[in-house]
Structures are given as C-alpha cells and as structure tokens.
Amino acid sequence: MQHLKRLESIFRQVLDDATLVLSEDFSREACVDWDSVATVQIILAVEAEFNCRLPMELIADCTRVDQILAHIPSGA
C-alpha cells in the first residue's frame, strides 16, 4: 500500500496530473498520456525513489502498475 502511494506521486508528476488515482490494475489503456516516453520517465523515477534497479524489459514493455510493484524490493 505504501509502495502504491509513492508510485502514485511519481505517476502524478510524470503524467502532470495532480488528481490521478493509482490502483494496482491501472494500465496504459486507461490513460492517454501514458506513452512510451512516460514509461521510461516512470521507470527511472521509480528507480530513484526506491533506490533499486528494475529489469530492462520493463522499460520497453511496462503496461500495468502491478508489473512495477512486483519488482520493487519489499524493504525499499
């Protein structure tokens, strides 16, 4: 839950939408501004926020929030 809240603030900043509400099944189809450029921004911001390194495949293929959550170390 804590992770989701922190992800939400990253998504809000990258997608420039202060009212965005994030859920685990939030996906690219549900959001026009979430394009491939935004994906890269999100992944890089997540890495900085959680001080971790996500796999390269996510940069190319991430389409849902739970894909990111699955890769964030639990103690981060």
Add this chain to the structure above:
Amino acid sequence: MPKLALNVDLLRLLDDGALSHLLSTAELTDLEQFWAPTLPQLTQAGARFVRGFCHRVEQVSAAEYFLAAGWLEPESSWVTCSSGRWIRAKLLCKMGRTEVALAAYMQALRQQSDTGEMAYEAAKLAGQLNQPGILRECLHSLSPEQMDYNVLNRWATFCTRCYRQHPEWFGGPVLRVAVLLGTSTQFLLPILRLVAFVYGLRVELFSAFGPAVAAEIFEPTSALYAFQPDVVFLGDSPRNLDASPDERAQLWVEQQLRSIEQRWAALQQNGLGSIVQQNYTAAPQAAWAQLDGADSRACGYRVAALNKAICERANQAGVQVLDLTQVQLCLQTSQAWYDARLWYSVKQCPSLQAVPALAAAYVGYLRAMVGLSKKVLVLDLDNTLWGGAVSELGIAGIDVGGHSPRGEAYADFQRYVLQLKQRGILLAVCSKNDEQQAKAAFLHQDFGGLCLEDFVAFTANWESKWRNLQAMARNLNLSLDSFVFVDDNPVECLEMRAHLPQVTVIQLPNRVEDYIACLERGRWFQSWALSEEDGLRTDRYRAHQQRDCLQSQAPSLEDFLADLGMQASCGTIDGLHVKRVEQLLQRSNQFNLNDRTWSHASLQSLLENTAYWTRWFQLSDRFGDYGLCGSVVVKKTASIWELEAFVMSCRAMGRSLELYMLNAVMRAARSAGAQHLRIAYKATAKNEPLRSFLQQYMQEVSAAWEGDQETLISTKIDHFPLTAISEAPVETKN
C-alpha cells in the same frame, strides 16, 4: 529521539539536502520560532530546502500562521534571500492567492538566478491565470546552463500542452523541422520544441527513425515531402554501424558514405536543400582496446575515417555537419553520452541526460537559419578580460598573461574572443574605467591576446553602461538584439537587463576558468555558412566609422555621398558568390523582402536556371571596400519581372545602394522587354526600412500598403532613380 539543539552557526555548515532533512521532523513551534527568522541567513539553501520547507509547512498546517505573522508580506525579511523569495511565492500559491503568488514569483525570478524549477512553477501559474506574456518571460529565463533533462522534460510536457491549446501564446517565426534518425526521436523532440521556444522560435516537427527513414527519403510522395520541411536533420548512432572487419577499411568507408550521400541527393532532388548531417560519435565499445584508433579493422579507426569523409563530401554538397564531439564536450561530468539500457529497450541514443545538449545544438542551427544569431560581443574589462581593476592596480598590477594560473585563464579567454573576431563577430568594449588607462592596458599585452584595433567600439567612462551600449548600437547601425553583453558584475548585468531587455546579457561565472565554457554554451554566434567576408568584417566597420566622421563634417548628405566617390560592381550570382549571398539572405533583417529562408540548394538551383535574373552587388568608396553587400533574385516572364529576393546588408545603409540595385533591375527588365515589376513584400518584425524605401519610389501603388501580410505590389517600369554611385571600371580578367 533526542532533539537536536538548533544553532545557526552549525546550520550554515550544512548543505541543501541536509537542511531539508532536518526540516522533515520540525515541529510547528520550530518552524515559527527558529526556521522562519533564520531563513535569510541560510544562504546555501536551494531547491531541496524550499521543497522541504513548504512540504513541512503543509504537513503541520503552518501556512495560516505565516500569513498572519506577516512572513508572506512583500516587506518580510524573507524577500532578502533567494530561498525566502521562492518559499513566499510557493506558499502564497498553495494557499490559493494566485495573483499575489505570481507577482512574488516574478519578483524573485527577476532578482536571482534559477535552475529552471522556480520558473516552471511560475510558468504553470501564469498559464493557469491566462498570462501568456509572463509565461514567455519565464520561458526565456531558462538559461543555456540549464541542462537537467528531468527539469526540462517537465517544462516540455507543460509547454507542448499549452501550445496545443493556445498556439497564439507563443510568438516568433515558425520553422518546419524534420528529424530523421537511426535512433529513437521521441525523447529528443519535446526538448527540441522547448529549447526552440526558449529562444523565441516555434517549430513544427516531423520525425522518422530506423528503417522508416529511407522510405521517407526515397519515396517522392512520402509524408516527409508533403510536410515540406525548412530543414532536415539526419543522423545515426555508431551502434547501428556494421563495422565488419572483413572488408578493407577504405571500402567500408566508401560504402557507408555512398548510402549517406544518396540520402542527401534524394532530399536535394526533391527540393529540400537545408540539410544538417550529424557525424558519428566514437563507439561505446572498443574491442581492439588500445589499438581502436590505430588499427584499420577497428571500429574506432573506421568511425574516425568515416567522419573525415563525411566532412569533405558535405562541404561539396552544401550540407552542414553537426559535430557531435563538440556536443559531447558541452556535457557535464555527470552526464554520460551512452546509456546501454535505453538503447536495448527503446533504441534511445544518446542518454536522456545528454538529450538537452543535442537539442541545443539543433536549435543553434535553427537560430542561425532565421537570423537570430548575434553579431556583436560587448565586453567589460576589469575581471572580464583581465583580473583586478586597472584603475586601482595600474597596468603592471592586473592579472593577465602567463604569470599565474588566473592570468593564463584570462589570456586564454582573450585569445578565444580574438578567434570569434576572426570568424566575423564584432567586438566592443563597454567598461566603467578611465579611458586612457584602459586603452594603455592593451598596448602592454604581449601574449597574443586582444589589441585596440580588434574593437569596433571602445567606451570606457563612468556613464551607465546601457546608455553607452545604446549609443554604440546607433553608431554601428545594428539593432540591440544583435548584441551580447558580457560582464562579471551582477549589478551591471541586472541594470542592462532592466533598461535594454533586447540585449542578451551574460553574467560571467565566479571563476575565470569557466568563462569560455559559459560563453560557448549559449551558442550565440553560430552561423549557417561562413564566407571570406566574415574575416574582414571588423575592418569594414572601422572604415564605416571613418565615413561617419566625414559625414558629420559634410555640409549636406548629397555633398557627403558625392565626396565618398562610391563605385559599385555587380554580376550574376555564380559559384564564387553564392555562399556570401546565402549568408546575406540569412543575416539581413532591415532590407529583406520577407522572411523566406533560402536554402543552399534552392540558391544553387537558380545558378543555371534561365528563367531567373540574379545579381550580386559590391560597393566600395575611398575609405575601403564594403564587400558584397546586396543581392537580387528576379523571376522573369515575358512582360512581368517578379522580385523574389531583394536584400542589402545594413553596413551599406544610407549609401543609396538600394536605389542603385532597383535601378539595375529596372534597366535590365526594360531591355528584356518587360513592362511591369512585381514585388512580393511581407512585413517582418524588422524590415520596415525596406518598406518605406519601396513606398517612396513606387508611389503609384501606395494603396497596397494597408495590409500587413504579404503585399503584392506592381509598378510600371518607366522611371529610373538616380544615385551618387558610379559603375566600377570592369576588371580585365586574364
């Protein structure tokens, strides 16, 4: 947790991040009693502190208290420091007092340097409040020093959205730009658009990457040609090169080059003449280790050979080469060029942190293309060209030359400035100093730096600098926006900005060793094409000043012009003159028919086209040569001649060369049997002088001047204005 005793002297030793960390546990009473009054003393506080402070204020609901206690008033002690000004604006904004907040932001922005973050908040607020003028001011405040991709990308997202909704908010000329790369373009384009906005340009973008590039270029009905770009950028990453060591290096280079040249040729055949080709950066891997540059089978060797060949062929083909090594040199140490992960996942190269530098290089070309490049560099003296004040230390006391590290750096800065002069930038001095002493300092320099003859203007007095610069602009007959003013003193810089906002003001960094890099980063003096004229520019302006002296003594303008003994020569534009004509069309603003951009290829195609009549004009008088300073392009039909280009350098203004040129057109038209001359004039921000000239000599069509868009005027070819210029004797050619 034991509570830390807060002590100002200790806090002053902490950096921005540590301060913001301390704030994160501050109680309401700490904020009220300690942090608020201490703020002006924490001069090291930066963006993180500001964010931390405002965040904590929100968490403990202290905003109302600060408002009630007067901290947010314009007279509060907070406005004496940069972080305090920013916090005040930010808190006012958070409390919904948007109008006051915007005023607070702008006050702060005009007083302090900013990393782009505060300006971003101000711009968003300005957008919210429908204040495009203020939004543009925020945008222009983004300095060339700002190279943080994340900050710029946030700006780019915001500006792209604004542009989509309110295109009228953004002024300036529109350029259609095609970016065709072997690598992904999606990260570059938003930043490119943003940097263009910062310099007052709007770009319409077209892009393709990977295999799609060839399809766009070689198919004449492609979307690229339908888009009709003004300029095309081409490039690729060495990661895409197949540097197979099986083939001989020379053969390999020829193959690569052929495919590049085929692209240029296809673009040019389809009418796209302004091409910028990136060269290749050194590859990220060097399997041949220390022999990578020396062994002809190695990638490093081949890339270097290919780059050299690209340069040679581009020169012949009229293509510009963007040297990525120069772009790499602009990067800060924290910004690596290659990012392997982004390459394998999204084919992005260079790394995101390097994207702003690349975008700035692109925009440098665009600025040169539309004539936004600067022409004059105005320099301060003390602590700019040498260390120390000459009026206090005397000539022997100032620090310049090879006696100390700082002296070396000042000498190098002078030599750099001298190189700018050699490629055509005019130099001037504007200093608060004793004139005799200031000039004497140059006579004693012996390290190959600047001397007095290198300057076209030299003012050293105790007047305010902006008045001096204004007079300088008048004397040189150049508009204020072609000046770059350089000073180490922030007060002088502020004053110049306040009085002459058109002048580009560069405040030098604290350390002399950073001067050159600081001046280079702005790309103020980039030019699209260089010609022989450039090296002679300073001499030409100095001759101009002698003429001014004569003019001030002459009883009348006619006497003066007659006294000058002017002679003009002219000829059809040919291979020898085309480069200078191209440059004239790009650089001249006051005597230019419209804002059409002439590409190298479109001019080149005129050379053999018999449907066109073209002329270059060169002027000289008893003080010297003005050089090639006028040009005309006319499209001929049986009864009508259409003037497509009519351009004259401002250095020939006031010499009636424009009349001589018009006269030449009229005579040629009459002898060809034409009855009418048609002129498509389009008002730009600066070409009013040409308009009044045409209006004066074509009175019968003055009704056509009402509209300010393109005006088609037509005149009968029957009168021939006279000038004091005589035809130069024809040189006999051997």
